[in-house]
Amino acid sequence: MAAAVGAVRAENRPIAAGVVPTDWPAGFPAMLAVPCPRPAGQGGPLAARIRIPGQEPMVVPAQFEAADQTAGTPDRIWLILKLDKAAVGRPVEIELAGDPGAVANPYASKREGEQLHITTADGKPILSYYHGKPEPNQRYPLNDFVHPLIGLDGETLTNLRPIDHVHHRGVYWTWVRHEQNGKSLGSWWQPDTIHADGKDLAFADGPVFSRFCARHEWVYQAKGSTETMPFVDEQVVCRVFQTQADGRAIDFDITLTAIVDGIRMGGTTDLGKGYGGFTFRYAPATEVKIAADRKLIPGDQNHLRARWADWSGRFKLADGKIADRRSGAAVLIGADHPDMPPEWITRYYGVLGVTYPGLQMLEMPKGKPLRLRYRLWIHRGDAGEGRVDEAYRTYAADWQWSATGGGKDKKQ
Numbered sequence: 483m484a485a486a487v488g489a490v491r492a493e494n495r496p497i498a499a500g501v502v503p504t505d506w507p508a509g510f511p512a513m514l515a516v517p518c519p520r521p522a523g524q525g526g527p528l529a530a531r532i533r534i535p536g537q538e539p540m541v542v543p544a545q546f547e548a549a550d551q552t553a554g555t556p557d558r559i560w561l562i563l564k565l566d567k568a569a570v571g572r573p574v575e576i577e578l579a580g581d582p583g584a585v586a587n588p589y590a591s592k593r594e595g596e597q598l599h600i601t602t603a604d605g606k607p608i609l610s611y612y613h614g615k616p617e618p619n620q621r622y623p624l625n626d627f628v629h630p631l632i633g634l635d636g637e638t639l640t641n642l643r644p645i646d647h648v649h650h651r652g653v654y655w656t657w658v659r660h661e662q663n664g665k666s667l668g669s670w671w672q673p674d675t676i677h678a679d680g681k682d683l684a685f686a687d688g689p690v691f692s693r694f695c696a697r698h699e700w701v702y703q704a705k706g707s708t709e710t711m712p713f714v715d716e717q718v719v720c721r722v723f724q725t726q727a728d729g730r731a732i733d734f735d736i737t738l739t740a741i742v743d744g745i746r747m748g749g750t751t752d753l754g755k756g757y758g759g760f761t762f763r764y765a766p767a768t769e770v771k772i773a774a775d776r777k778l779i780p781g782d783q784n785h786l787r788a789r790w791a792d793w794s795g796r797f798k799l800a801d802g803k804i805a806d807r808r809s810g811a812a813v814l815i816g817a818d819h820p821d822m823p824p825e826w827i828t829r830y831y832g833v834l835g836v837t838y839p840g841l842q843m844l845e846m847p848k849g850k851p852l853r854l855r856y857r858l859w860i861h862r863g864d865a866g867e868g869r870v871d872e873a874y875r876t877y878a879a880d881w882q883w884s885a886t887g888g889g890k891d892k893k894q
Contacts, residue, residue, distance in 0.1 A: 497559075498576045500881035502534070507872035508567040511726040513690075513733075514876075516576050517556045517883050521546060527689060529582035530561050533575040537568065543585045544578075545690035552717050552737050554853055560690045562724060574881070582689070588724040589692040591685045596625070598685055600692050600722050607632050608722060609732070612651075613696055614680045626678045626698050626716070627654035633809045634730065634862055637797035641765045641832060649673065650763040650833070653858070655718075655736055657758040659751075659843065660702075662713065663744035667702045671750070671758050677701055679712070691721040699741075714846070715739045728869055729861035731877075734760070736854045740846040748843040755784050756840035757827045760856050762813055764832040767795025768804060772828050773865035779828050784837075786826045790814045790874045791834045792865035809862045812870040816855025817878040 497518035506512075521528060530544040544559040559578075589608060591600050596614030601607050609631045616623035620643075629642040629652025640652035649672045660667040660676060668675035681697035700714040719735040749758035772779040774788035794810025813834055815823060824838040836856070846852060857877045861868025 497578055498883050498885055500574050500576075500883040502565060502569050502572050502574055503875075503879040503881060504571045505875055506565060506570050506879060507869075507875055508570065509564055510869065510872045510876060511728060512563050512565075512876035512879075513560065513721075513723045513731050514563050514881075515547075515558045515560050516881075517558045517885060518576075518578075519885070520548070520557050521559075521578055527582050527585055528559060529579040530559060531577040531579035532563065533577065534565075534569050534572050536572075541579050541582075543582045543689040545688040547693070550695075550719065552739070552851065553719055553735050554737075554851065555735075560721075562690060562726070585689040587687045587689055587692070589687055589722060591687050591692050591694065593683070593685070596680075598683065598694055600694075606636070608730075611694060611696070611720070613683045616677070622649045622673045623677050624649070624651045624673070625680065626696070626718075627651040628720075629653070631732075631811070631858075631860075633797065633811070633860055634725065635805065635809065636800045637805055637809060638765050638800075639797060639809075639811050639860070641763045644763065644832070646831065647763075650761075653734075653762050655734075655760045655854070657747045657749065659746075659748045659758070660700075660713070661744075661746045661843065662702075662742065667713065670700060675702060675704055677703070678716070689724075691723045693719065693721045695719050711742070713740065713742050713745055715741050729859050729873065731873065732858040732860065734856045734858070736760070736856075738846070738852045738854070739850070740848045743848045745846040745848070746843040747839070747846060749837050749840045751841060754841065755827060756825065756837045757784075757835050758840075759824075759836045759838045760813070760854065761833065761835040762793070762811065762858075764793050764795075764811070764834075765797055766832065767797045769808065770795040770830050771808075771810075771864050772830065772834070773870070774826065774828070775823075776865075776871050782830060783826070783828045785840075786828060787823045788815075788826055789823045789878070790870060791826055791828060792859075792868070792870045793828075793832070793834050794861075794864045794868070807862065808864055808867075810860075810864065810868060812859040812861070812865065812868070812873065814857040814859060814870075814874045814877045816857070817880070818853070819855060820852075 792812035
């Protein structure tokens with residue numbers, strides 16, 4: 483993605499300096515967040531110039547993202563960057579470089595009823611997010627999830643309400659045990675006395691990613707009662723990055739904040755499994771492989787600790803035929819995730835789940851945000867062919883950013 487773009491004005495404005503990480507995978511397309519002040523007159527297209535000693539400057543499209551107090555992120559720009567081996571370990575300076583010229587948005591977002599759809603510019607589906615009221619006449623009131631999630635060749639990667647676990651819903655983040663002052667509030671994993679009330683949903687498209695920000699309140703309602711008690715505020719920020727030859731990155735930044743005192747949550751105690759958390763329910767596939775941290779995982783496991791995990795196989799294509807090649811999706815853990823690396827469950831029938839906090843109940847003090855960050859890496863082939871470990875290294879990298887006016891911010 484490091485190519486000249488449009489005309490560049492003379493009044494360049496340095497915004498940040500850093501260091502290319504020493505383990506940076508050369509030639510890999512990286513989604514990079516650079517802390518910066520809000521650009522003057524922000525609202526139009528942006529470009530960033532990347533300066534590395536001994537190399538020609540590169541100019542790439544950039545996209546501004548305003549500071550988010552709830553998510554704990556600063557004002558920053560995002561860009562997609564490829565670097566060669568000569569850049570590894572070298573200092574780098576980022577400048578705003580004026581108008582990038584005619585750069586088309588890769589995706590388009592549209593809300594229809596309770597769903598937000600993100601498609602390619604020519605209308606091919608990428609993903610749908612279910613935000614509002616659950617569908618009627620269903621066994622469980624399911625909302626606040628992504629389905630379908632589409633692979634690079636049009637295959638559907640997720641499963642909704644499969645017959646073996648009808649509460650599973652695509653890509654979702656739910657927990658099994660919730661308490662207030664020692665009293666059980668029930669389960670949002672397999673909903674009984676908990677539901678999610680949809681609040682705000684905002685979305686926008688740009689040259690680097692399409693983004694939506696959704697809010698829900700988790701609400702307790704005892705069976706047979708008309709009284710309700712909201713107890714957790716949830717914010718989800720999702721960025722769907724421009725598809726690259728190697729794959730497509732999708733970020734989920736989830737912030738949970740207790741809004742009453744005495745809240746705790748945890749995973750299931752059933753057979754000591756501990757599941758509950760960020761979960762990917764995969765569509766049926768043949769020739770399945772699971773890998774984690776560059777190792778093949780030969781069977782179903784509980785309490786596996788890993789920085790990333792990948793599930794791949796031959797999925798059904800849009801025409802109903804089984805793909806003649808493997809594809810998959812990996813879940814990558816943000817470098818600032820609690821209990822890093824966290825535990826997982828792996829299931830060959832179609833589940834990867836981050837089991838945080840697992841068997842131990844997690845205290846959630848009122849007003850204190852719990853921030854959980856994940857990236858999906860959608861790819862062809864298995865984890866090795868799909869370059870999942872390289873995708874993880876770019877996601878977790880620390881560029882040691884410092885604003886040119888001083889002051890550090892390493893949040894990405």
